[in-house]
Structures are given as structure tokens and as C-alpha cells.
Ligand SMILES: NC(=O)C1=CN([C@@H]2O[C@H](COP(=O)(O)OP(=O)(O)OC[C@H]3O[C@@H](n4cnc5c(N)ncnc54)[C@H](OP(=O)(O)O)[C@@H]3O)[C@@H](O)[C@H]2O)[C@H](O)CC1
């Protein structure tokens with residue numbers, strides 16, 4: 117289980133740890149951790165490796181100088197582009213500079229980042245170490261530093277970021293300064309003291325690459341209880357059940373997907389097929405528009421008119437293809453009047469966003485409730501823009517969970533699952549294949565199926581996000597994507613993942 121810490125929490129831990137340690141110990145450990153990771157990536161004949169180390173003006177640059185000294189002593193050809201501090205540096209940073217100067221590394225102290233860009237040209241680098249900026253970056257990377265970052269981003273070699281990729285906000289995964297800024301794209305990030313939410317959501321996954329946390333051997337008692345974690349099978353495996361020989365379809369619950377306005381019948385069909393294939397005993401597809409007689413590809417589904425369905429008799433997945441019509445709103449209100457657990461997606465979320473009474477009704481329900489918004493749907497519910505949601509996904513998910521008294525699954529790269537009490541989990545399965553029409557319908561059907569099989573709301577949301585992403589990861593590993601994967605293809609892959617989970621962890 118990987119806890120995620122905010123920058124404020126990391127600073128507090130770092131401060132407390134420094135009191136117990138000799139001066140500079142943490143920076144030396146950070147530099148050593150960076151070097152260890154770099155050595156793992158370098159060819160066996162280290163002397164052939166040409167390593168470029170970017171050492172910025174702050175303590176992130178200090179870590180980089182320590183890393184550079186270790187790599188040079190290990191025999192690599194190391195060039196350091198050093199940007200000196202603009203004010204008096206910390207003593208440990210000075211010590212790190214001293215060690216780098218006295219190592220075999222070639223140190224170029226640069227007055228401007230433009231000189232750095234020139235110094236980078238013409239060499240075929242084996243590896244770049246990014247120690248330009250860490251968690252102290254307070255404003256957008258612009259001007260010459262931005263050009264330097266763009267130059268690194270065009271290289272085809274591996275890039276290790278120290279602590280965070282320069283330019284990325286470690287709390288949110290947004291680019292510091294938004295459109296005015298830029299961030300370096302690393303293949304690996306060695307992150308110090310504790311892992312950080314911004315490395316796993318929003319722009320984080322694209323910029324951080326593989327994240328390797330290094331605790332710097334700080335005493336465990338200095339770490340606060342984590343309010344955020346990375347998703348992990350360990351968080352929900354206890355809910356997995358193997359099928360009993362004596363079970364029957366009534367043992368596995370019922371799901372009713374409510375949606376399907378005229379011309380939008382595909383969305384509830386996808387959700388309903390997923391619910392069936394993820395193990396729900398009986399699955400109804402309830403249409404706001406005229407229902408089809410049956411689903412030819414999945415005749416096990418029962419197609420009904422939403423108007424005639426008793427919303428108290430199943431777990432409800434409301435919203436796929438429901439449209440924003442008055443009859444859709446009416447169905448939503450009567451579904452929310454029922455005592456059934458609900459999963460709200462798509463148009464149901466938009467209808468809730470546009471109606472104060474529906475919001476009150478939702479917030480006052482006592483049955484389990486999972487909301488699965490994408491950033492624009494979350495933005496409508498919060499009365500803000502999608503850009504504002506993306507600027508701080510953990511905060512947006514938390515606000516929504518508290519406002520509507522529900523578990524929120526904020527979709528997107530690094531799906532954020534938020535509980536009413538502010539706990540968040542960031543999902544780390546999934547890939548760009550999921551950015552495809554209908555993938556959201558599939559997720560809502562999956563969450564509904566887990567609720568129907570008795571999973572509590574929180575674990576159903578965690579497992580839903582994880583299994584959905586894992587299905588896409590398996591398809592991609594088999595060469596089927598990420599380009600061109602369709603939502604329908606996810607369904608058998610989800611069934612396989614659900615069965616694997618039950619076989620490995622089910623009781
Ligand atoms: N202190 C420790 O014991 C440890 C620190 N670790 C590492 O330290 C960084 C955090 O270091 P910090 O010095 O707080 O901040 P940074 O190095 O990330 O950046 C600060 C410097 O960058 C300048 N800055 C900030 N924004 C910009 C910008 N947009 N353009 C140019 N320069 C910028 C800033 O200058 P100011 O003028 O703003 O003062 C600073 O010079 C942390 O991430 C770790 O890597 C280790 O973990 C070990 C323990």
C-alpha cells in the first residue's frame with residue numbers, strides 16, 4: 117500500500133527528520149538514491165555512458181550535484197549543467213557542489229539557461245538526470261528554462277527526474293503556472309521521502325514515467341497517517357468472493373441500468389452487458405425511450421421501459437444515454453426516491469448539476485451512492501470549468517464527495533476516488549485506450565455489478581476503477597491497443613480480471 121503525501125506534509129516530515137540527522141544527510145541520501153536508480157539504467161560498461169545532469173538553483177539542484185558526483189565516481193562520463201543559486205544557498209547544497217567539483221564530473225556553471233541549451237547540443241546522451249526544480253518551484257517555468265526543458269523533452273534517451281519532473285505540481289499533477297508553464301517529461305522519477313499525488317494524476321503519469329519512492333530512511337514515526345493512497349488490490353481484495361456451488365442467479369444481485377433516450381440506446385446496453393459479465397445475477401436495461409425487444413448480442417439482458425420498472429428492485433445505474441429531457445429528469449427523481457443503491461453517470465450527473473432539488477435529494481439519501489463524473493461533468497456539478505477541475509483533481513473530487521454525500525470516481529488519467537470524509541485514492545491502472553466512447557458506460561455497469569454482489573460502496577468504487585484499468589492494460593499488453601480499442605472489447609477483459617481477482621483473493 118503506497119501512501120501519498122502533499123508537499124506541506126513532506127516539508128513537515130523533512131523538517132522533523134533533519135532535526136534527528138547530521139546536516140546534509142537527507143540531501144546525500146537523495147543523491148545516492150538518484151544515483152542508484154541511474155546506475156540500474158546505465159549499460160554494464162558504465163564508462164561508455166554519457167550522463168547529463170541538470171542541477172537547478174535550489175535544493176533539488178543539490179540532490180542532482182550529489183547524484184552527479186556518485187555517477188562520476190562510478191566511472192560514467194558526467195556533464196553537469198549547474199545553475200547557481202540566486203541567494204545564499206543552504207549549507208548542504210554548498211557541500212554537494214563541493215563534492216561535485218571534486219569529482220571527475222565536468223561541471224559547467226551557467227549564467228543562463230540558454231547557455232545550457234547550447235551545451236547540450238551535439239552529444240548523444242545515454243541518460244539525463246533532471247534536478248532543475250523540485251517541490252520548491254513557485255511559478256511557471258518560462259523563457260530560457262522553458263527552452264531547456266523543451267530540448268530535453270525532444271531527446272530520445274531515458275530521463276530520471278529527481279523528486280518530481282521539473283515543472284510538475286507534486287500535489288495536483290498540473291503544470292505549475294498552467295498554460296504559461298511547461299514541464300519536463302521523465303521516463304523515471306525517484307521521489308523522496310514519500311510518494312506524491314501529482315505524480316499519478318492529471319499530467320503526472322505522462323511526465324513522471326515509472327515512479328520509484330525513496331523514503332531516505334526516515335523514521336516511520338515521523339510520517340502522518342496518509343489521507344491519500346495509490347489504489348491497490350489490498351484495499352479491496354477482502355470483498356472478493358468465490359462462487360459457491362450452491363449459488364444461483366438470485367445470489368448475485370440484480371442491476372437495472374436506467375438511460376437510453378431515443379437514439380442513445382447503445383450506452384445503457386454497454387453498461388448492462390458489463391454488469392452481466394462482471395457477475396450480476398439479473399440485469400435489466402431500462403429505456404427512457406422505446407425499449408428494443410431484446411439485445412441480439414446479449415439476449416440474457418432484459419429490456420424494459422423505464423416508466424414501468426420498479427426502481428426498488430435492483431441496484432440502479434442511472435444516466436448512460438439518458439439525455440436531458442423532462443422524462444429523463446422524472447425517471448431520475450423517481451429512481452432517487454427509491455431505497456436502492458445507485459451509480460450515477462453521464463446525463464444523470466448533468467441533470468443533477470442543473471437542479472438544486474435533485475442535489476438536495478441526492479445528498480439526503482442514505483443508500484450507497486457512487487458518482488462517476490468525467491472532468492466536465494464534475495465541473496458542472498461544482499459550478500466551475502473543466503480546466504479548474506483539472507488544475508486540482510484531488511480537491512475537486514473531495515469537494516464533490518462532500519457536497520453530494522457520495523463516493524466520487526473522478527475519471528481521467530489517474531482516476532481519483534474520493535470518500536465523503538476526504539480520503540482519496542488515486543488509481544494507477546489504465547491507459548489511453550480508455551479515452552474511447554462508451555468506456556464510461558462500462559465503468560458504471562461494473563460498479564453496479566459489484567454493488568449487486570454485495571460489495572460496499574467504497575470498495576466497489578476502488579475495485580471498479582482498478583479492474584476497468586487493468587482490463588485495458590491487459591488488452592494493450594496483448595497488442596490490441598491503445599489505439600482503436602472499443603468499449604465492447606473491455607467487457608470480456610473485465611470478466612477475466614474479475615475472475616482472476618476472485619480466484620486469487622476470494623473467500
Ligand atoms: N532540504 C532538504 O533537506 C532536502 C531537500 N530535498 C530536495 O529539495 C527540493 C526542494 O528544494 P527547494 O530548494 O525548496 O526548491 P527547488 O529546488 O525545487 O526550487 C527552488 C529554487 O528554484 C528557483 N525557482 C523557483 N521557481 C523558478 C522558476 N520558475 N524559474 C526559475 N527559478 C525558479 C527558486 O528561486 P527563487 O528566486 O524563487 O527563490 C529556488 O532557487 C526537493 O524537491 C528535493 O529534491 C531532498 O529531498 C533532500 C532533503
Ligand SMILES: [K+]
Nearest residue numbers: 246249280282
Ligand atoms: K526535478
